[in-house]
Amino acid sequence: QVQLVESGGGLVQAGGSLRLSCTASGSGRAFSSRAMGWFRQAPGNEREFVSAISYSSKGTLYADSVKGRFTISRDNAKNTVYLQMNSLKLEDTAVYYCAAAAYYSETSDQQDYNVWGQGTQVTVSS
Numbered sequence: 001q002v003q004l005v006e007s008g009g010g011l012v013q014a015g016g017s018l019r020l021s022c023t024a025s026g027s028g029r030a031f032s033s034r035a036m037g038w039f040r041q042a043p044g045n046e047r048e049f050v051s052a053i054s055y056s057s058k059g060t061l062y063a064d065s066v067k068g069r070f071t072i073s074r075d076n077a078k079n080t081v082y083l084q085m086n087s088l089k090l091e092d093t094a095v096y097y098c099a100a101a102a103y104y105s106e107t108s109d110q111q112d113y114n115v116w117g118q119g120t121q122v123t124v125s126s
Contacts (some may be wrong), residue, residue, distance in 0.1 A: 022098030
């Protein structure tokens with residue numbers, strides 16, 4: 001069973017930056033053969049797509065709300081996916097979840113992801 005552990009969340013002022021990391025461990029389908037995604041859920045809201053990356057890093061997707069500010073990347077040798085978040089806004093405050101897809105290609109559909117991390121809190125203050 002693959003397990004995902006996120007880290008890097010915290011409190012940051014608006015306009016600042018954070019880098020989230022998500023490391024995979026355990027048995028099962030290899031990290032390097034899965035697309036990976038980041039999702040977030042703010043209080044009172046449904047969980048929403050943020051960004052995704054294909055197994056090879058050749059394909060990426062971004063939500064319109066983060067395009068140009070967030071960058072997703074991965075290091076298959078370290079079984080880790082990253083989310084670099086710049087120019088953070090108050091509305092970026094949420095719990096951020098890492099997820100592993102059942103497919104090779106990047107996807108924004110939550111139903112395509114079958115392994116989820118426990119989440120890491122990101123709070124942006126004014």
